[in-house]
Amino acid sequence: xxxxxxxxxxxxxxxxxxxxxxxxxxxxxxxxxxxxxxxxxxxxxxxxxxxxxxxxxxxxxxxxxxxxxxxxxxxxxxxxxxxxxxxxxxxxxxxxxxxxxxxxxxxxxxxxxxxxxxxxxxxxxxxxxxxxxxxxxxxxxxxxxxxxxxxxxxxxxxxxxxxxxxxxxxxxxxxxxxxxxxxxxxxxxxxxxxxxxxxxxxxxxxxxxxxxxxxxxxxxxxxxxxxxxxxxxxxxxxxxxxxxxxxxxxxxxxxxxxxxxxxxxxxxxxxxxxxxxxxxxxxxxxxxxxxxxxxxxxxxxxxxxxxxxxxxxxxxxxxxxxxxxxxxxxxxxxxxxxxxxxxxxxxxxxxxxxxxxxxxxxxxxxxxxxxxxxxxxxxxxxxxxxxxxxxxxxxxxxxxxxxxxxxxxxxxxxxxx
Amino acid sequence: xxxxxxxxxxxxxxxxxxxxxxxxxxxxxxxxxxxxxxxxxxxxxxxxxxxxxxxxxxxxxxxxxxxxxxxxxxxxxxxxxxxxxxxxxxxxxxxxxxxxxxxxxxxxxxxxxxxxxxxxxxxxxxxxxxxxxxxxxxxxxxxxxxxxxxxxxxxxxxxxxxxxxxxxxxxxxxxxxxxxxxxxxxxxxxxxxxxxxxxxxxxxxxxxxxxxxxxxxxxxxxxxxxxxxxxxxxxxxxxxxxxxxxxxxxxxxxxxxxxxxxx
Numbered sequence: 001x002x003x004x005x006x007x008x009x010x011x012x013x014x015x016x017x018x019x020x021x022x023x024x025x026x027x028x029x030x031x032x033x034x035x036x037x038x039x040x041x042x043x044x045x046x047x048x049x050x051x052x053x054x055x056x057x058x059x060x061x062x063x064x065x066x067x068x069x070x071x072x073x074x075x076x077x078x079x080x081x082x083x084x085x086x087x088x089x090x091x092x093x094x095x096x097x098x099x100x101x102x103x104x105x106x107x108x109x110x111x112x113x114x115x116x117x118x119x120x121x122x123x124x125x126x127x128x129x130x131x132x133x134x135x136x137x138x139x140x141x142x143x144x145x146x147x148x149x150x151x152x153x154x155x156x157x158x159x160x161x162x163x164x165x166x167x168x169x170x171x172x173x174x175x176x177x178x179x180x181x182x183x184x185x186x187x188x189x190x191x192x193x194x195x196x197x198x199x200x201x202x203x204x205x206x207x208x209x210x211x212x213x214x215x216x217x218x219x220x221x222x223x224x225x226x227x228x229x230x231x232x233x234x235x236x237x238x239x240x241x242x243x244x245x246x247x248x249x250x251x252x253x254x255x256x257x258x259x260x261x262x263x264x265x266x267x268x269x270x271x272x273x274x275x276x277x278x279x280x281x282x283x284x285x286x287x288x289x290x291x292x293x294x295x296x297x298x299x300x301x302x303x304x305x306x307x308x309x310x311x312x313x314x315x316x317x318x319x320x321x322x323x324x325x326x327x328x329x330x331x332x333x334x335x336x337x338x339x340x341x342x343x344x345x346x347x348x349x350x351x352x353x354x355x356x357x358x359x360x361x362x363x364x365x366x367x368x369x370x371x372x373x374x375x376x377x378x379x380x381x382x383x384x385x386x387x388x389x390x391x392x393x394x395x396x397x398x399x400x401x402x403x404x405x406x407x408x409x410x411x412x413x414x415x416x417x
Numbered sequence: 418x419x420x421x422x423x424x425x426x427x428x429x430x431x432x433x434x435x436x437x438x439x440x441x442x443x444x445x446x447x448x449x450x451x452x453x454x455x456x457x458x459x460x461x462x463x464x465x466x467x468x469x470x471x472x473x474x475x476x477x478x479x480x481x482x483x484x485x486x487x488x489x490x491x492x493x494x495x496x497x498x499x500x501x502x503x504x505x506x507x508x509x510x511x512x513x514x515x516x517x518x519x520x521x522x523x524x525x526x527x528x529x530x531x532x533x534x535x536x537x538x539x540x541x542x543x544x545x546x547x548x549x550x551x552x553x554x555x556x557x558x559x560x561x562x563x564x565x566x567x568x569x570x571x572x573x574x575x576x577x578x579x580x581x582x583x584x585x586x587x588x589x590x591x592x593x594x595x596x597x598x599x600x601x602x603x604x605x606x607x608x609x610x611x612x613x614x615x616x617x618x619x620x621x622x623x624x625x626x627x628x629x630x631x632x633x634x635x636x637x638x639x640x641x642x643x644x645x646x647x648x649x650x651x652x653x654x655x656x657x658x659x660x661x662x663x664x665x666x667x668x669x670x671x672x673x674x675x676x677x678x679x680x
Contacts, residue, residue, distance in 0.1 A: 016551065024551075024552060025549060026520060026547040026548065026549075026552060027547060027549060027553065027568065028475070028546050028547060028549070028572075029549050029572045029574070029575060029583065029594070030476075030568070030570075030572040030573075030594065030597055030598075032549045032550075032551065032574075032575050032579075033574045033575065033576065033579060034574065079506070093649045115622045139427045139661045160538075170447065172479065172482055173472065173473065173482070173486075178473060179473075180476050181476075182473055185475045185476075185479070186476070188509065189475075189476060189598060189599060190598040190599060191597075192574055193597075194627040259475065276453075288588065291521045291524060291525060292520045292521045292524050292547065293473060293521060294475070295547075297524075298520075300495060302521070302525065304525075305473065305487060305494045305495055305496075305522055305525060305526075306471075306495070306522035306523070306525025307472045307521075307522065308472045308473050308521070328467065357556050402425075
């Protein structure tokens with residue numbers, strides 16, 4: 001399907017939850033009625049002004065939206081090409097874009113009379129956001145987290161517990177994010193009557209990919225008017241760029257620009273140690289092939305027999321062997337480009353952001369920034385790049401310290417080489 | 418008529434309920450699993466469900482998850498699973514084999530190729546957990562066209578409004594999942610299951626078999642009494658996981674089968 005044969009990229013998914021051949025509802029029968037219920041409730045909420053009024057109010061007063069669109073002047077000068085703007089979603093309450101979506105799903109859960117919220121989390125950002133909103137509304141919250149991640153993301157585990165959530169370390173499978181998602185689905189299938197599954201990314205069975213995208217689209221919508229306010233009426237970005245694990249911050253930034261053909265759209269996957277046949281990466285699009293997992297058809301890291309492989313990335317938030325189905329479709333239609341960035345390149349970009357802008361970024365958007373670093377110097381000064389700074393780096397300082405050879409346990413501190 | 422249809426008509430003539438057993442192909446290794454499977458008919462098993470291992474079995478409890486992991490670690494693949502069925506068929510041309518698993522390994526091979534291979538291996542039906550009726554075009558309809566039964570799960574959440582949709586393209590039998598939950602979890606209660614089976618039977622002529630949460634000969638009998646048969650999986654797989662010999666596993670299977678056949 002060539003890009004020029006499609007009238008609009010913003011009408012999907014179809015009734016079956018498909019974006020082209022991707023997406024769908026590949027779940028067990030026990031869950032199917034719940035998913036249909038959720039879809040019906042979401043369709044109602046979508047056109048209900050009172051739903052969006054509640055969202056807007058909380059986005060403004062609880063999350064702190066709109067997040068600034070910030071002209072990164074020193075970064076622009078350093079790279080010596082395109083003009084770089086950062087969408088500052090790391091300034092949201094809880095430190096990442098995740099809460100944009102969680103608010104929407106929890107308000108929906110309340111409308112559906114659900115009292116028990118479950119979620120999966122990798123790095124812990126979605127878990128913290130879910131625990132936060134559940135605390136705010138007095139809802140019971142259970143977060144499934146791979147046992148391996150529980151160990152390496154101890155601060156976020158403690159945050160969730162402070163917020164009153166129960167964190168369940170997942171030891172099934174290999175104890176990673178995908179296994180956490182399996183266990184969340186197992187919980188849901190067992191507690192169907194009172195439980196709402198709050199998925200953290202644009203994946204899962206329909207309607208999740210579309211619903212999460214819609215909630216995250218506030219990012220791109222704000223960019224549209226903010227850029228026009230700063231650069232003149234009607235000025236669109238020339239390039240929008242974001243990091244991708246499951247792909248929710250990227251879908252949120254991209255979606256409002258899909259039908260603006262002049263806007264170049266770039267998604268950056270986690271290349272880990274390099275995208276080759278050893279699968280030491282999480283680049284589902286650049287290094288995987290289509291398959292069915294967690295309720296949807298999408299690009300997956302898998303072996304020749306259809307068994308799912310573990311990804312690898314320095315960033316726990318990108319450590320997932322799949323990607324949202326809409327990204328798979330945008331990839332196949334050619335509307336968006338997808339590239340990969342290695343751990344090493346992301347670490348260098350992490351430091352660049354700290355040094356030039358005084359912003360300690362999360363490792364996830366550091367991947368996007370590393371690609372900005374590659375393309376900006378080749379572009380003219382009137383080319384505007386908007387990059388989503390989707391999370392802040394507090395959670396990552398331990399990982400980064402380790403990679404930079406800085407001993408955090410040494411109270412005297414030690415100069416970095 | 419498939420082997421599944423034949424089996425049910427024979428059971429009906431004899432006034433007996435069906436006993437269905439589940440084992441994971443290749444658990445703990447190919448040879449041991451094959452030995453168990455070959456012994457199932459003599460232990461009284463009417464229909465064999467053969468598990469196709471998958472890394473991410475979202476509807477299964479720990480017992481079957483671990484069985485899948487053991488099988489995969491021992492090198493099990495979709496091809497070897499089909500080989501195992503074909504090997505069994507050499508000595509038994511009447512006991513139906515239903516392949517049970519998840520869609521991705523099948524999708525990965527390609528649906529057409531898979532159906533041809535499965536048919537050639539002597540597979541009679543498919544239960545694919547993550548393919549609800551909404552996705553019938555994927556595998557269900559092509560499978561029926563290829564002469565394989567596509568057995569659907571009905572669950573406590575399948576309400577009357579939805580039931581016709583679930584039954585529409587089902588063939589062979591209907592698998593009623595007795596609990597909302599994963600395999601090997603809570604106990605199925607005959608008192609709860611009976612009315613549900615009656616509700617489904619009012620809407621279809623197909624036999625209704627009940628599974629999930631059946632672990633003992635007594636429960637196998639009690640559940641079979643209120644349905645057309647009972648399925649046991651996790652309780653058998655647990656014995657295999659504990660390293661019991663094929664002979665001991667088959668003795669346990671026989672006690673379960675006898676329970677169902679007493680009903």
